[in-house]
Amino acid sequence: MREPQERRGQAGHDRRTPADRDLADRRPRADARRNRERIVAAAREAFAESGPEASLNEIARRAGVGPGTLYRHFPARPALLTAVLQDRIDSLCARAEELLAADSPDEALTEWLRALLAHARVNQGLGSALLLERPDALGFDCHQRIQDTAHGLLARAQRLGTARPDLTAPDLVQLVVGIALSTSHATADPAQPDRLLALALDAVRRR
Secondary structure (H helix, E strand, O other): OOHHHHHHHHHHOOOOHHHHHHHHHHHHHHHHHHHHHHHHHHHHHHHHOOOOOOHHHHHHHHHHHHHHHHHOOOOOOOHHHHHHHHHHHHHHHHHHHHOOOOOOOHHHHHHHHHHHHHHHHHHHHHHHHHHOOOOOOOOOOOOHHHHHHHHHHHHHHHHHHEEOOOOOHHHHHHHHHHHHHHHHOOOOOOOOHHHHHHHHHHHHHHO
Protein backbone atom coordinates (compact mmCIF):
# COMPACT_ATOMS: atom_id res chain seq x y z
CA MET A 1 0.00 0.00 0.00
CA ARG A 2 1.43 3.39 -0.98
CA GLU A 3 2.03 6.05 1.67
CA PRO A 4 -0.20 9.11 1.52
CA GLN A 5 1.52 12.14 -0.05
CA GLU A 6 1.36 14.09 3.22
CA ARG A 7 3.25 11.41 5.15
CA ARG A 8 5.90 11.13 2.44
CA GLY A 9 6.39 14.89 2.64
CA GLN A 10 6.76 14.70 6.39
CA ALA A 11 9.27 11.88 6.12
CA GLY A 12 11.28 13.89 3.62
CA HIS A 13 11.28 16.84 5.98
CA ASP A 14 12.39 14.64 8.86
CA ARG A 15 15.39 13.37 6.88
CA ARG A 16 17.05 16.79 7.09
CA THR A 17 19.85 16.97 9.61
CA PRO A 18 19.54 19.35 12.58
CA ALA A 19 22.28 21.49 11.01
CA ASP A 20 20.30 21.75 7.75
CA ARG A 21 17.15 22.74 9.59
CA ASP A 22 19.03 25.31 11.65
CA LEU A 23 20.59 26.82 8.52
CA ALA A 24 17.21 27.00 6.80
CA ASP A 25 15.72 28.72 9.85
CA ARG A 26 18.57 31.24 10.07
CA ARG A 27 18.35 32.40 6.47
CA PRO A 28 14.97 34.17 6.78
CA ARG A 29 16.06 35.73 10.06
CA ALA A 30 19.29 37.00 8.51
CA ASP A 31 17.40 38.40 5.52
CA ALA A 32 14.90 40.11 7.81
CA ARG A 33 17.70 41.59 9.90
CA ARG A 34 19.46 42.96 6.81
CA ASN A 35 16.21 44.45 5.52
CA ARG A 36 15.58 46.11 8.87
CA GLU A 37 19.10 47.57 8.95
CA ARG A 38 18.70 48.93 5.42
CA ILE A 39 15.35 50.50 6.28
CA VAL A 40 16.74 52.19 9.41
CA ALA A 41 19.78 53.48 7.49
CA ALA A 42 17.57 54.88 4.72
CA ALA A 43 15.18 56.42 7.27
CA ARG A 44 18.07 58.02 9.09
CA GLU A 45 19.10 59.82 5.91
CA ALA A 46 15.56 60.71 4.87
CA PHE A 47 14.60 62.12 8.26
CA ALA A 48 17.80 64.17 8.35
CA GLU A 49 16.96 65.63 4.93
CA SER A 50 13.20 66.05 5.15
CA GLY A 51 12.29 65.85 8.82
CA PRO A 52 10.09 63.32 10.62
CA GLU A 53 7.36 63.54 7.97
CA ALA A 54 9.60 62.11 5.24
CA SER A 55 7.77 59.77 2.87
CA LEU A 56 7.79 56.16 4.06
CA ASN A 57 7.48 54.97 0.46
CA GLU A 58 10.61 56.94 -0.41
CA ILE A 59 12.40 55.37 2.56
CA ALA A 60 11.41 51.91 1.31
CA ARG A 61 12.67 52.78 -2.17
CA ARG A 62 16.03 53.96 -0.81
CA ALA A 63 16.33 50.81 1.28
CA GLY A 64 15.66 48.64 -1.77
CA VAL A 65 12.60 46.98 -0.27
CA GLY A 66 8.89 47.13 -0.94
CA PRO A 67 6.49 49.18 1.21
CA GLY A 68 5.06 45.93 2.56
CA THR A 69 8.46 44.91 3.91
CA LEU A 70 8.86 48.29 5.60
CA TYR A 71 5.43 48.02 7.26
CA ARG A 72 6.12 44.47 8.43
CA HIS A 73 9.10 45.76 10.38
CA PHE A 74 7.58 49.13 11.33
CA PRO A 75 3.77 49.05 11.30
CA ALA A 76 3.51 52.78 12.07
CA ARG A 77 5.69 55.86 11.71
CA PRO A 78 6.46 56.15 15.47
CA ALA A 79 8.06 52.70 15.42
CA LEU A 80 10.45 53.82 12.69
CA LEU A 81 11.13 57.15 14.40
CA THR A 82 12.00 55.25 17.58
CA ALA A 83 14.36 52.90 15.74
CA VAL A 84 16.18 55.79 14.06
CA LEU A 85 16.50 57.73 17.30
CA GLN A 86 17.82 54.65 19.10
CA ASP A 87 20.28 54.04 16.27
CA ARG A 88 21.59 57.61 16.47
CA ILE A 89 21.94 57.45 20.25
CA ASP A 90 23.76 54.12 19.96
CA SER A 91 26.23 55.75 17.55
CA LEU A 92 26.69 58.74 19.86
CA CYS A 93 27.37 56.53 22.89
CA ALA A 94 29.66 54.23 20.93
CA ARG A 95 31.75 57.23 19.89
CA ALA A 96 32.09 58.20 23.55
CA GLU A 97 33.37 54.72 24.38
CA GLU A 98 36.06 55.12 21.73
CA LEU A 99 37.02 58.56 23.02
CA LEU A 100 37.49 57.28 26.57
CA ALA A 101 40.73 55.74 25.31
CA ALA A 102 42.01 59.00 23.81
CA ASP A 103 45.24 60.46 25.18
CA SER A 104 43.75 63.88 25.93
CA PRO A 105 40.59 63.92 28.07
CA ASP A 106 39.99 67.55 27.04
CA GLU A 107 40.06 66.74 23.34
CA ALA A 108 37.89 63.67 23.90
CA LEU A 109 35.26 65.68 25.78
CA THR A 110 35.39 68.48 23.21
CA GLU A 111 34.95 66.14 20.26
CA TRP A 112 32.06 64.31 21.88
CA LEU A 113 30.27 67.53 22.85
CA ARG A 114 30.51 68.65 19.22
CA ALA A 115 28.94 65.34 18.23
CA LEU A 116 26.26 65.86 20.89
CA LEU A 117 25.49 69.32 19.53
CA ALA A 118 25.11 67.94 16.00
CA HIS A 119 22.94 65.12 17.36
CA ALA A 120 20.69 67.54 19.26
CA ARG A 121 20.28 69.84 16.27
CA VAL A 122 19.39 67.01 13.89
CA ASN A 123 17.14 65.08 16.26
CA GLN A 124 15.11 67.73 18.04
CA GLY A 125 12.36 67.55 15.39
CA LEU A 126 12.46 63.77 15.42
CA GLY A 127 12.08 63.52 19.19
CA SER A 128 9.36 66.15 19.29
CA ALA A 129 7.34 64.41 16.57
CA LEU A 130 7.65 61.09 18.37
CA LEU A 131 6.59 62.51 21.71
CA LEU A 132 3.59 64.23 20.14
CA GLU A 133 2.39 61.06 18.41
CA ARG A 134 3.14 58.59 21.18
CA PRO A 135 4.64 59.87 24.44
CA ASP A 136 5.47 56.31 25.53
CA ALA A 137 6.89 55.19 22.19
CA LEU A 138 10.57 55.38 23.08
CA GLY A 139 10.48 52.71 25.75
CA PHE A 140 13.88 53.86 26.98
CA ASP A 141 15.26 56.96 28.64
CA CYS A 142 17.38 58.45 25.88
CA HIS A 143 18.17 61.53 27.92
CA GLN A 144 19.51 59.42 30.80
CA ARG A 145 21.71 57.42 28.43
CA ILE A 146 23.24 60.61 27.08
CA GLN A 147 23.81 61.99 30.58
CA ASP A 148 25.49 58.76 31.69
CA THR A 149 27.72 58.86 28.62
CA ALA A 150 28.65 62.50 29.25
CA HIS A 151 29.46 61.64 32.86
CA GLY A 152 32.13 59.14 31.81
CA LEU A 153 34.01 61.66 29.67
CA LEU A 154 33.56 64.55 32.09
CA ALA A 155 34.62 62.51 35.14
CA ARG A 156 37.82 61.46 33.35
CA ALA A 157 38.69 65.07 32.59
CA GLN A 158 37.91 66.06 36.17
CA ARG A 159 40.07 63.27 37.61
CA LEU A 160 43.00 64.48 35.53
CA GLY A 161 42.39 68.07 36.63
CA THR A 162 41.53 69.56 33.25
CA ALA A 163 37.80 70.19 33.81
CA ARG A 164 36.31 72.26 36.60
CA PRO A 165 35.23 70.03 39.49
CA ASP A 166 31.87 71.71 40.16
CA LEU A 167 30.42 70.86 36.75
CA THR A 168 27.92 67.98 36.48
CA ALA A 169 27.01 65.91 33.45
CA PRO A 170 23.32 66.97 33.50
CA ASP A 171 24.37 70.64 33.52
CA LEU A 172 26.77 70.04 30.63
CA VAL A 173 24.21 68.18 28.53
CA GLN A 174 21.56 70.82 29.23
CA LEU A 175 23.98 73.54 28.14
CA VAL A 176 24.65 71.84 24.80
CA VAL A 177 20.97 71.06 24.22
CA GLY A 178 20.16 74.68 25.01
CA ILE A 179 22.60 75.81 22.32
CA ALA A 180 20.93 73.45 19.84
CA LEU A 181 17.44 74.71 20.67
CA SER A 182 18.36 78.38 20.65
CA THR A 183 20.05 78.14 17.25
CA SER A 184 17.55 75.84 15.55
CA HIS A 185 16.32 78.70 13.32
CA ALA A 186 19.58 80.63 13.03
CA THR A 187 19.93 80.04 9.30
CA ALA A 188 21.48 83.46 8.76
CA ASP A 189 24.54 82.52 10.82
CA PRO A 190 25.31 78.80 10.51
CA ALA A 191 28.57 79.24 12.47
CA GLN A 192 26.79 80.48 15.59
CA PRO A 193 26.25 77.03 17.20
CA ASP A 194 29.97 76.25 17.03
CA ARG A 195 30.89 79.66 18.45
CA LEU A 196 28.50 79.23 21.36
CA LEU A 197 29.84 75.74 22.03
CA ALA A 198 33.40 77.12 22.04
CA LEU A 199 32.36 79.64 24.70
CA ALA A 200 30.78 76.85 26.74
CA LEU A 201 33.88 74.70 26.43
CA ASP A 202 36.02 77.57 27.61
CA ALA A 203 33.91 77.70 30.76
CA VAL A 204 34.30 73.93 31.27
CA ARG A 205 38.08 74.04 31.43
CA ARG A 206 39.69 74.34 34.83
CA ARG A 207 41.55 77.60 35.40
